[in-house]
Amino acid sequence: MKRGRLLIPCSEAHRLLSDRLDGTLPPSGGWRLRLHLLFCDACSRVERQLDLIRSAMRRLGS
């Protein structure tokens, strides 16, 4: 696989994080995302924040 296909920008990583939460991320996207998260603090932070928003939403109203 070409290097260019593996390295994705943060904008795409954010989008893939969202898709992963909806269970619509294909395996290829999952690998590219994981690789990106290994090296990217900003996206790792956003990943934790989106997880937090999800946990909070499950408890909303109660």
Added chain:
Amino acid sequence: MDTARIDRELAALRPQLLRVARLQLRNDAWAEDAVSETLIAALEGRERFGGQSQLSTWVVGILKHKIIDQFRRAGREVSVDAISQDSGDDEVENLFRADGHRVSHPLDWGDPETSLARVQFFDVLQACIERLPAHLARIFMMREWLEIEIVDICKELGITATNCSVMMFRARMRLRECLETNGFGQESGT
């Protein structure tokens, strides 16, 4: 179980139920209906409330079912109106530079459990959902609050899977920004 006490507690839950129902339905009359039906069902079924969970958790579960029933009854009428004309979203696109990097680094929100333990977090979260465009708020609530699978949401609303994913992405990005600009992720971490 002290039924009089449960009745009083149920009545006290009404405002918070209304707020969350409004977030999902974006319509005061529908929200009133859903909450009234919920409270009636809870009063009728209060013998069945075993007290193993919190009363509010049990009642919110009933509310979710009532809202899903409402969707089924109304069918496509409750569908998201502005969806077809949904094009770009500057607020989200402006988060990134042309090369795909973020314009600003996301702040550290600190320990998730600490955030969730704060009542204020839920208050700001709800205010941020209120500020979302209606179509984004509805789909986001269906996915994250009602916990409906994304394929079923797309089907219900009659929109493509891609459109669904784009809207979920925009809703999540806008909410994250809104939470951050409203006090989460300060240097102190509290």
